[in-house]
Amino acid sequence: MEIVMALIVGTLYAAGVYMIRRRSLVKLIIGLALIGHASNMLIFSMGDLVRGNAPLLHEGVDITTLADPLPQALILTAIVIGFGAQAFAIVLIRRVYQRIGTDDMDKITSTDRINP
Structure with a gap:
């Protein structure tokens, strides 16, 4: 399972870059x-x-079979923050496209140009 996750993570990083x-x-x-x-x-x-057990401790539970709750909490927070940042970036891109008329970064040289 770890090899599959490593391949998925590597593929996502490569595609993102x-x-x-x-x-x-x-x-x-x-x-x-x-x-x-x-x-x-x-x-x-x-x-x-x-798989299987919730990350709750009680008498007689083997700790090695429990899921670690800290990475799950960190990921949930990161998802919410990432969604907010992406929504903000999409609004900025829309505004730049309305103002400049293109989304090509090589053609965006100044924000002083006004479209009629």
Whole structure:
């Protein structure tokens, strides 16, 4: 299971870096989202993937069969923050496109140009 998770994380990181290196602002945001998801998967896989038992301690429970709740809480927080940041970035990209008329980063040189 760890090998599959490592391949998934590596693929997401590679796809994210590839998308960031493109010239479009939309692809930049997609690349950042992919890298964020890869980071979440990496944290999740570091928390010992186990099935079955909830992360609650009571008498007679083997600790090695429990899921670690800390990576799950960190990932939940990261998902919420990432969603907020992506929503903000999408609004900014929309405004730039309305103002400049393109999302190509090479053609965006100044924000002083006003479209009629």
